[in-house]
Amino acid sequence: MAKINEDLLKERKKCSFNTAELTHLLDGGKDKTLERHSREHFFLDDPELRSKIPLEYLSHKEKYEEAVRKSCILFRKVQELQEAGKGGIENFREILGGQLGSAILKDGNPLTLHYVMFIPTITGQGDFEQQAEWMHKAWTCSIIGTYAQTELGHGTFIRGLETTATYDPKTEEFVLNSPTLTSYKWWPGGLGHSANFAIVVAQLYTQGKCHGIHPFIVQLRDEETHMPMKGIKIGEIGCKLGMNSTNNGYLGFENYRIPRTNLLMKNNKDGTYVKSPSSKLTYGTMIFVRVVLVQDCASYMKKAVTIATRYSAVRHQSEMKPNCPEPQIIDYVTQQYKLFPYIAMSFAFQYSASWLWDIYNNVTGELESGQLENLPELHALACCLKAVGTADCAAGVETLRLACGGHGYMTASNLPSTYGLATAMCTYEGENTVLLLQTARYLIKIWQNKKNIQNLPTVRYLDNALFNNRSYEKSVSWILSALQQVAAAKIDLANKHINDRVRQGKAYEDAWNETSIELVAAADAHCRTFLLDIFNLTVNNFQSISPELKAVLTDLLELYAVHTAIRMTGDLLRFTNTIGKDVEALQLWLEELLAKIRPNAIGIVDSFDIRDEVLGSALGAYDGNVYERLFAEAQKSPLNHEPVNKSFGLYLKPFLKNNL
Ligand SMILES: CCCCCCCC/C=C\CCCCCCCCCCCCCC(=O)SCCNC(=O)CCNC(=O)[C@H](O)C(C)(C)COP(=O)(O)OP(=O)(O)OC[C@H]1O[C@@H](n2cnc3c(N)ncnc32)[C@H](O)[C@@H]1OP(=O)(O)O
Numbered sequence: 001m002a003k004i005n006e007d008l009l010k011e012r013k014k015c016s017f018n019t020a021e022l023t024h025l026l027d028g029g030k031d032k033t034l035e036r037h038s039r040e041h042f043f044l045d046d047p048e049l050r051s052k053i054p055l056e057y058l059s060h061k062e063k064y065e066e067a068v069r070k071s072c073i074l075f076r077k078v079q080e081l082q083e084a085g086k087g088g089i090e091n092f093r094e095i096l097g098g099q100l101g102s103a104i105l106k107d108g109n110p111l112t113l114h115y116v117m118f119i120p121t122i123t124g125q126g127d128f129e130q131q132a133e134w135m136h137k138a139w140t141c142s143i144i145g146t147y148a149q150t151e152l153g154h155g156t157f158i159r160g161l162e163t164t165a166t167y168d169p170k171t172e173e174f175v176l177n178s179p180t181l182t183s184y185k186w187w188p189g190g191l192g193h194s195a196n197f198a199i200v201v202a203q204l205y206t207q208g209k210c211h212g213i214h215p216f217i218v219q220l221r222d223e224e225t226h227m228p229m230k231g232i233k234i235g236e237i238g239c240k241l242g243m244n245s246t247n248n249g250y251l252g253f254e255n256y257r258i259p260r261t262n263l264l265m266k267n268n269k270d271g272t273y274v275k276s277p278s279s280k281l282t283y284g285t286m287i288f289v290r291v292v293l294v295q296d297c298a299s300y301m302k303k304a305v306t307i308a309t310r311y312s313a314v315r316h317q318s319e320m321k322p323n324c325p326e327p328q329i330i331d332y333v334t335q336q337y338k339l340f341p342y343i344a345m346s347f348a349f350q351y352s353a354s355w356l357w358d359i360y361n362n363v364t365g366e367l368e369s370g371q372l373e374n375l376p377e378l379h380a381l382a383c384c385l386k387a388v389g390t391a392d393c394a395a396g397v398e399t400l401r402l403a404c405g406g407h408g409y410m411t412a413s414n415l416p417s418t419y420g421l422a423t424a425m426c427t428y429e430g431e432n433t434v435l436l437l438q439t440a441r442y443l444i445k446i447w448q449n450k451k452n453i454q455n456l457p458t459v460r461y462l463d464n465a466l467f468n469n470r471s472y473e474k475s476v477s478w479i480l481s482a483l484q485q486v487a488a489a490k491i492d493l494a495n496k497h498i499n500d501r502v503r504q505g506k507a508y509e510d511a512w513n514e515t516s517i518e519l520v521a522a523a524d525a526h527c528r529t530f531l532l533d534i535f536n537l538t539v540n541n542f543q544s545i546s547p548e549l550k551a552v553l554t555d556l557l558e559l560y561a562v563h564t565a566i567r568m569t570g571d572l573l574r575f576t577n578t579i580g581k582d583v584e585a586l587q588l589w590l591e592e593l594l595a596k597i598r599p600n601a602i603g604i605v606d607s608f609d610i611r612d613e614v615l616g617s618a619l620g621a622y623d624g625n626v627y628e629r630l631f632a633e634a635q636k637s638p639l640n641h642e643p644v645n646k647s648f649g650l651y652l653k654p655f656l657k658n659n660l
């Protein structure tokens, strides 16, 4: 084992709590930690899953080929785990998501959509016979699928998709067509050259009538040769800001025929077309992915904050006092302000993600028995948590990259590619503004009719929050009550402005659009009250943890609360009876909390227990040997493999001569 950096050794001695206790708490128990370790060992210690050359130095094509090689090994190993009866959801979550997934495939996995959307759509939308026909092939990976919904012309407005599936009663087939350039499918992961099947979302036509969008299972490529099927036009969409191994593709249809039975029929029971009880049941896979993405936000944030916090303990810079040694940069309070709120935020997202996951499972259970009442609340919550979680995560990763100065800009820090993964989440699975407007739509409806509100756990606070008006106290409960009042006031005001505009003669839709900046802000505030509420409830409910750990979690909870409140200072002053002096008190409380957390900062990120291979960072490794690792990474540059590059002879030398 490499020698541990002296600063980190000192930091670890300062820690006031048992880091293993926190690790077990975060994992859900010691058994779960051991399970995770064994899973990490199974994947990360497999030499086949390592790359010989850093990805950054490969061409676009080579990156893709290396990603396919690794994804196949990864999926084979997932199947081995399933066969051994160890195939729980945690496996998929970690292998496809922010931890193991991004460690093994730093720039994305071209086969992810198979598990994340193709299989869940067959399960959620296929009837019994269809599941019997397709699930075995999909689970055993005899076929590899993707989810082809978005088109060149439409991603958000899915009712506007143009791909058509027209029923031909003579042959009992659907005929798929892409009538325009804008109707080409565009974006689906793995569609370019990896998947041989897809769920295709298309407008269903029977007897000349359009019945709206429906999901179909479509074969794209020959199962033996992988050649595109006749009538299928397919390829990759090209280079992106990040995720360059995910093989996002395009797809067009020319009179492409599929059997009638390939229309997923769970909600259309008989062979003729029957309208489903809610057209939104077709959108179920999107809710599922939004829910799991919130967990990914916590994972990426933990990873980035571990890298930046360890680096900040090792890095020394400037003089705080004359003639004193250069301090660790973690001792600058501005630096603490860049790091510690994101440590706290990781907890907030993990706890809310876990609540959301439970609510999701309850509501999908209800849907199976035809109960739809709780779907709107789930949809509204999933939309805002996905939007706020991914936005805070991407902004957090960027702040943490900046916190690492120049070295944060190196790909060897792994912060640039983590940002590439995090910022993509803000767009895919529903663009964030659009999702916040979905939440706002629900909140306005609730505001206009509060009859049933006490049965709706995520919004029942709106019943009386408008009049909280509590005077300032240094407590989380005061901040929560103030944030709830802000959310209620913002919803109330947006509602009033819509009504005013309608009264002035505007169409409701125009009034909505003109009020939409306020609506987005209202949904954002609502989401932040939920995040704080759940963090608070979770910490208060921990019964059997040590007082030392409880104290640390309370510090983090308070920091999250105060940081959120300070970010919303304007709102507090505008909508609650907070006054200037209270804001000053909040600022002092924030500074006090940063100082309290400072000695435990390394201990807390150590408790995240993220293996070096997962961090993938010269700046964040457990041993803190930052400079040695940066130097070693630089040696991997192909330019350093020869003392003089051929460009010298070709261009530089003649150029230098010409300038003599
Ligand atoms: C069994 C499974 C085994 C496998 C296990 C796997 C486990 C994996 C676990 C973890 C893995 C984690 C790893 C994650 C890694 C992820 C990597 C992913 C890679 C990339 C994936 C990206 C994929 C995509 O992007 S797919 C495309 C996504 N597209 C979108 O999201 C489009 C966004 N647009 C929309 O959703 C909608 O069009 C809209 C909501 C914006 C508008 O729709 P609309 O016009 O039809 O609706 P209205 O505005 O008119 O509203 C009508 C009404 O409906 C309500 N509504 C809307 N949507 C929903 C919904 N989804 N559910 C319920 N209700 C909905 C809306 O609120 C309105 O209600 P009213 O009552 O007000 O009328």
Ligand SMILES: Cc1cc2nc3c(=O)[nH]c(=O)nc-3n(C[C@H](O)[C@H](O)[C@H](O)COP(=O)(O)OP(=O)(O)OC[C@H]3O[C@@H](n4cnc5c(N)ncnc54)[C@H](O)[C@@H]3O)c2cc1C
Residues within 6 Å of the ligand: 113, 147, 148, 149, 150, 153, 154, 155, 156, 157, 186, 187, 188, 189, 243, 248, 424, 427, 428, 429, 430, 431, 432, 433, 434, 437
């Ligand atoms: C990395 C990545 C992977 C993806 N993977 C897949 C995949 O596997 N399968 C798939 O089908 N799709 C996939 N997508 C597509 C993705 O789901 C869409 O890009 C996303 O839903 C946004 O839609 P859009 O591109 O049409 O954006 P647009 O809707 O065109 O958004 C552009 C701007 O318009 C605004 N806007 C649009 N509508 C409204 C409105 N109603 N009100 C206010 N503002 C509005 C938005 O806020 C945004 O600012 C992927 C995308 C990315 C980036």
